[in-house]
Amino acid sequence: MTWTGDYWAHTPSEGSGGKPHDLKKHLLDTAQRARTYAEVFGAGNLAYLLGIWHDLGKYNPEFQQYLRDAQAAEERGEDLGRKGPPHAIWGATLLLSRLAEHPQRTTFMLPVLGHHAGLEDAGEGEEKIAAEPDFAERMDAMAQAIKTFSLYPAGAPEKVPEAPLKQELFTRMVTSALVDADFLDTEFHFGEERPRARQYDLDIPALWERFDAGRKRLLEKQRLSGKETAAEVQAVRDEVYAECLKAATGAPGIYRLTVPTGGGKTLSGLAFALKHALHNELRRVIVAIPFTSIIDQNAEVYRDVLGVDAVLEHHSAVQPADNRAERQDAHTLRLQLAAENWDVPLVCTTFVQLFESLFARKTSKLRKLHRVARSVLVLDEVQTLPPELRGPTLDVLRTLVDDYGVSVVLCTATQPAFEADALTDAFKGSLQTEIVPQYADHFEKLKRVEYSLHSHYPQPVPWEALTQELKAEPRILTILNTRRDALSLLRSLQKEKAKHLFHLSTLMCGAHRKDVLNTINERLKQKDEVRLVSTQVVEAGVDLDFPVVYRALAPLDRIIQAAGRCNRNGNGPHKGRLVLFQTVSGKAPRGPYQQGIEKARTILETVKDIDHELNGTDILRRYFSDLYADVLPDQPGVQSLRRQQEFRKVAQAYRLIENDTVSVIVPYRDFQRALEQWQRFPSRKSWRALQPYVVSIYTHEARQLEKAHAIRELEENIYLLEATGSYDSLVGLPIDRDPADLIYMAGGSNVL
Template sequence: MLYNVFAHTPPKNNATKWHSLIEHLLQTARRAEIFAASFSMGNTGFVLGALHDLGKINPEFQLYLQDCNEKRKGKSVPHSICSAALLRQLLMRINDSDLELAICIHGHHGGLGEAGLIVTENGILDRWWNHPQNKNLKKMMYDALSYLGMRTPEPLPKDIFRREFSLRMLFSSLVDADFLDTEKHFAAKQARLRDNWVRPADLWPVFRSNQLQMMWRNRWRKLNKIRRRIYNLCLKAGRNKPGMFRLTVPTGGGKTRSAMAFALSHAVNNRTHGFRRIIIAVPYTSIIDQNAQVYRDIFGDNFVLEHHSQVEANESGKQDEKFLRHRLAAENWDYPIIVTTTVQLFESLFANKPSKCRKLHNIAKSIIILDEVQTLPIELLSPTMDVIKTLVDDYGVSVVFSTATQPAFDNTPYLKEFNDQGIKEIVPEPDIYFEKLKRVTYEPVRKYESLEDLALELAEIEKDQVLVVFNTRKQALELHRKLRHYGVEGLYHLSTLLCGAHRKRVLREVFEGLEEGKPVRLISTQVVEAGVDLDFPVVYRAIGPLDRIV
């Protein structure tokens, strides 16, 4: 019966290869089962995959596919509502308290809807099921169940928040499984580029070799000895069981590498747990490429995915294999190391659209490093901590709260959500290292009557390498213009007025100038303070928030 029914039209390169509906349903079911098994909901994933497109058995939908294949304008025929209505009926016989599962199928194209409008009595699915004109289609779907090897789905959690999050995870598993099987039909060559069998534990030898070489080259430097102690503490802390951790390392302590050292050690020491990827979430796009480059220098391009709004496109127009792998991996995060923004991460955790949610199931059994955690919006801390705790408790995730600014987590009412969470310190007594790595003295400078006065002082200053940080772009641009008028050498401007590619170019030239001892006068806004690793002998800072100045 199902073998002459189709899910999709033939691909362009093979006009006779129709996509069998039974094949699509079973392949999607098996993929969704594997995805959902990572959080112990494999049977539920299988059921969602097996039923999601069953409504395409409708003869009217089959005529629609024929019209599409023959380039005729056919009338679109809904199929998700039919499949979802059938699942709701089946669940009413097994466990009518889990009817919300049907919203995953109902929204697998348009997005998760409101369960109260969809699965309740007299809701969208109930009305469709009881409509007389759907009688024949209901019988066809029931008859097809014998081909699908149906299973009993695992029950959803009772807690409301965990229940809703579980639905989102299952929705993600279904959507990604559906996308991947459809892609395999329409673009088989592209689908083969997705295979990724590397896990974080496999990358430990690469990182360890690179780290040992770096430490050996700088073995006599005092700073490197401190970094080595922090590194060893990270390796030791990696032996802990999965959970929540805090990494407090001062600027200059090698936080970027130390966080990765912990994550890889944690993966190696918990092999039976099966960590699948490391996700580094950074709050600002202005610094993400810097962090990503550190990891690419260690592991190469094939294991690091940089995913955010300002990732540069391939300007040559040639989509080589590496470019395609990165583009495809950005869709579902099937990569061993992902460097992304905090916004990108939490958008996925709270979203309801298929494209945003698709990667969500791949966060299960990950190690998440939340860098510059003190920048999380205070008003969003409560829901943020709720979802983080759920990831840790139910989805095998370990989370690292990483910072270089010593937030007083335990002593402020504004960060009370971090209290009583059983967060383990990776580096005990971090105050010791803040004292040892204290390299800056703060001196109040006279109040300038105008920017002209400051410009004259900077033009005549003995030091050729100076950073000036303003609170507004207007002031930064005005000082930059005045210094340019005076013919100052090595003059640069940095702010969000520059596009991502331009900012990268400026930072690259500034880095090179500092390393080579050339004159560098950088006039910037606060964008330079968001974790950008620059080392100037003299810094002028306009009065601003204390956490920005220190």
């Protein structure tokens, strides 16, 4: 087989002035970009080689004819009606044939094989290649192309780590650099993602210059708005801020930021991260948070300080189907290219987006991973990480610190004491720098809450009785363990005509949650009536300040976090009140969450003074030690799969959300303009604009809504809510389960 025409990488596009994408140029540009990305972690030459080889299969004359046929069909306004021949497997086959005896050959072969469809298990990838018919002619065409167009690497590939777990993460990192480079070069050809000014105008030094003035401006804004803070609270916040600036000049490593709720952790943590990145010449700050409800708030604070152009808020991801057929039509490619790549210096994201990417196989999740290298990784409310996955989680974090120049900041009021975990080795012997050494003094100074058990305890409180108590309180927050309980209490309050009811849920889109939080805070400031009923999404970092909080019995760290929403600013005439109670349903998520409740119950039954113990810091160490002793650190067996380079199985085993989710666009505010922009040209930019109007739900829930004609599928995994009145102004989507309220709990389905 021979080809006499020009070689195309992609069909012509408007973005390129109607010209096809030259294949040699695409390979060289992708290789150079991949080298730049991977040089950060010492794999530039290897990434360059993979960039050259990833699309060598397109030199096959059959593939070139397919691109011409696809272009002709598009010009006629028709669908070609057939997929093209595969191309990734041919480059991978040639690579594998030349590295047959190399002990780490999978690190070379799998990124090329999976740069569209995702990383395969090592054995599965080699079996797939072995099962293909003889590629002699095609490999001759690729070998001839290498020679004819001088497609050679500039230097010898770097040494691949020999330790299996390190090699596994290294393979992901190299794949990420390749995929992002390939996608960006393709985006530029199609024209939808030209380099944006902020990528070049804003960097860590620029953000640090903005920060000091922005912080002063924000504090003055809060003062003028009448948002009072007690003097002793402000004194602690100032001291925490000063300690963060002092510790920021330390070397990259593992840091702990332990601050009582209300101690100014959000701004002070950002100050540490930016100054630490500036001092150590790190590339970006990534703040990861367990719940989307907190992202809305934290990202808003960051924008107030740094400007609207400085922050990428990333929680709802485009999840295109696997492009296993390696389709090259423009629409399929645009959907794949819309995957986020974290190309900004400050990213605010979720644990799901971060950690499932660290263990992912799909290109849509892997694409951003290389940008974690040489970053400051702030894990806010770190105690919410699933204890049954702490083994692989801590192992990867330690590797990021040791091998990729990352600083990890464990940030919370309730430190999980990973270094004392008898069953997990990753953090043992590691130096963990306490950013605020005198944190125990701060907890003592900020005793703003009195803990008590409900008069019915340990018996459950009937909904009717609880309803009457909540009606009698003008400003009260009630936190339940499940969405179903929250909805039951809301219905009871509505039945009794309770006024000024509010709810917070991740079944409300981000724009809706932001509006509700703003309304609640304004009413609290004016001392108007507010009765908020929520699941536990509200207690991890959400800036609320109620005089009274009712909390259903929960794991001990959740109870203490709930108290952080009570008398937060210390400006009431009396201490706040946190009341623990049992619900009539007794429902709670199974697995470690339920085990945490039982540990808390035991502790509450044995301590003499609940208020004194829960206002201290020693009780948490005992609690986490007891919990970790009963919960295996790697229940799904992720580490064993990682050692065998079983990338597909690892991605299936490491899940923070138990079931697959899809995105539903809801009709809220001016969503229509953002939706039209996305439909006209799917891209990262248009998805970022649409994200505030997106809600994530389980796939089986989407099927039920689709049967009821409530939603319509726009693209695979992306739906539009269409049924009139089906988005509720109080609770959002009318679903009793809320998949994003909790991160994954082992031992069965989440009970929401």
